[in-house]
Amino acid sequence: MKTRHLLFAAFFVAATVAVTAQTTTLPNVTLKTVDGRSVQTTEITNDGKPIILSFWATWCKPCNRELNAISERYDEWREITGVKLVAVSIDDAKSVHKVKPHVDGSGWDFEVYIDANQELKRAMNVVNIPHTFLLDGNGQVLWQHTGYLDGDEEQLYGKIKELIGEK
């Protein structure tokens, strides 16, 4: 019991020290592409432009609503801001082989990766999906949002424009 307390205390002390000068970057984890290739998250880049990273699953209704909403405006967003959308599926063995059919069937044009044992999900502290991150050109997390209510994509777009404007 004593060890546990010590462990916990040590963690919090270190946490507070670290939090003071914090920048959160994308953790390095192996994902699969929908074509079955392995990719390291460090390979996900967008030539110094912002990236939207969105966690979803084929069975998650609000996730699909969010991705469809972004998909409808994706061409316009890309043209104006250069932003790239990366959707990370947390479908497990039960539905992982439906991810590509789902993406094609939905007519989505953005990059989709698979995090079948939810390693990136855990590393990024995602509790519920959808959970969307906005990364700047260097892969730093600038903003994150959980859940999806209709119209939330406008808030996200506002944050992207803010980020572009600052440059």
Added chain:
Amino acid sequence: MKNIGKTLFLALLLLPWSAAVMAQGTGGQVTGNVQFDGQFTRADSVIGATQAPERWLMNARADILYTNGGFNAGLRFESYLPPLPGFNTQYKGYGIANYFVKYANDLLDVTAGTFYEQFGNGLILRAYEDRYIGIDNALLGLSFRLRPYRGIQLKGLGGVQRNYWSYGGGLVRGVDAEVDVNSLFKSLDEKPLRLSLGAGFVSRYEEAENIAAATPGYSLLLPLNVGAGSLRADVRYKGWLLAAEYARKGQDPNAMNGYIYRKGEALLLNAAYSQKGFSTSVQAKRVDNMAFKSVRSSTGEMLYINYIPAITKQHTYAFLCMYPYATQATGEMGLQADVMYKIKKETLLGGKYGTDIHFNCSMITGLVTSPIGGAGTDGYTSQFFATGEHYYTDLSLEVAKKLSSRHKAVCTYGYVVFNPTIEGHAGPQHHNHVLVADYTWRVATGKTLRFEGEWMGSDSHYDVEVDDKRAGDWLMALAEYSFGGHYFVSLSDQYCYRDGVGNYYTAAFGYTHDATRIQLSYGKQREGILCIGGVCRAVPATNGLTLGITTSF
């Protein structure tokens, strides 16, 4: 001994950390998430809800991760004081449930402490967690992954498995290799035909114990080491995909199979074709005696080394989820097909925005077996291609249409044939028809109204002895209003209007700000089965107030 281990671990955790902090001066980064779920329970004899003696039930957890370059460390605090209704009471308590240090670079990952891992589809190994159904199969030990060459990944691990607040006595050891053939050779990398191969092996060691054989006066000679292996292949050509995994398990007499010595096997096949706007996929599986646990006497939801995925569709509408399918790892066969089609914009049926159609069907049966004997024998023989007792049939058709820039409608028809055997109780099979209408109206920017109406017609009858409160015909209505980009309120009612019991109303309010979400609801919850990925737990009826808070930082 345990304390020495923990102290050692503490040292391990802190040494590199402080070293890293001092040497690099960057401080690294700390991230985390916190989840709290509380419920105030009230009794309601009509729906069978009881008041817990503690009145307030609380589940809480916090994950804290520290990252500095390739170095990671993490801790998870959990408390169940006492656990929410439906969670196993063995969770009651609090403490550090999870702790690890990890180092990763381009060549390798090494984790010491608790970790999660999966080989292929998980047929022989999947250590995972699902906080909503209260499952945590984390392994405590050492795990590594090597990427010696482009396209090759090797994994190895050894450890003991979490069992609520302790660890099971069985040792789990495993190795796995996966080769992406196209990545190996530059000349093949851009070819349309892609091939990936994998193989894994897992072994469990557990000390002998005294288990009585079917013959009086004899006890079983138990295998101490039980092995399981799997082979898998994945072939793709343009829009086509063919994936297969076959797994076998050695003699593993255990409490799940009634201590028989029959070997286990599982086969999982996936085929799919897709192009933009159209996709179809088919899955087939056959599972025979594949419950693989790290403790042979364990029967509950914990201590599973492997994972047998359910192939039935995971529905989200309330009545389509009413009778979910629970994987029968001891034996089942199944087929599933899925079709998605997008009718193009500016066509007769597509209209201005296009129309989405999604069809899914599945059927699961038992195996055809001939019994040999009880504990200590091979148990039974089975015919590979013969389908046995009907377990489950599920069919659904969903049509989604955006009517204008502000209006969207989704209509769903579902049909479920359910055999209560899969939940372990008696009673006849029953047939259920479900209709769902889901309408979203964007009133103004940031203001959205959503209505949902559901009907279920069933030939099930309420039986006092079984006391399944899902029986009968049902109606449901839900209205949800979201506004200001942060808030939502919802009201819903599920009412059984024929041959059953219950009127379940709920009011909910939610607030979301960035990565923080707070939800408060009051109402009644029908007893039922909550399933995620074919792994299920029973949820008792509840009546009262619930509060949920999650945040990530």
